[in-house]
Amino acid sequence: MSDLFDRLTGPVEQVAPSLLGCVLVTADVRIRITEVEAYDGEHDPASHAWRGRTARNATMFGPAGHAYVYFTYGMHHCLNVVTGVEGVASGTLVRAGEVVGGVETARVRRGGAPDRDLARGPARLCRALAVDRSYDGTPLLLDDSPIRLEEGDTPGPEMILSGPRVGVSREAERPWRFWIAGDPTVSAYRPAVRRRPATR
């Protein structure tokens, strides 16, 4: 197996920051990862897999190196890299990146948003890559796969910052979001908010 596969089998809070600088590759767009979040299947109440296996999250329980793609808020898709050992549902959400290839295609898919925003946020990134639920379960480490994960220039530890995850209400304080310091494509931090206060 590849070095990258071996790396993906480690503890997700160590794997996640090691994916910064790696590149997601489709037929027409390349994105360098600048921001990620770790989700642990066993002891992490914020993980989709925390309550066990369902049809939606089944891919997370499989082997590392596959894409877990979910649909949320009625309109958005988000992409994870499945990590860890088979049977334990850990994954790394790819939250943002820099489009480093196929910029014209990404611009069209994103409706002419500023280049910095093309993949600045997990749903925007999927839109730039044209990734949807049909990509769920796709192997990321095979040469002929429609979406691949390649090694890139990994930033040094001094360039990696961490903090609370975005938009999660359970275990909000767990500092499992990692990003490249100073990179303009890193998404804005938005704490989870309860939209409808319990007025009745």
Next chain:
DNA sequence: ACGCCGATGTCCT
């Protein structure tokens, strides 16, 4: 710059 809020489908209690 920041804050609020609606959109809209699926999952889970």
Next chain:
DNA sequence: GGACATCGGCGTT
């Protein structure tokens, strides 16, 4: 029936 690993538009500072 509520929550959701979000986004873009619009209003206000």
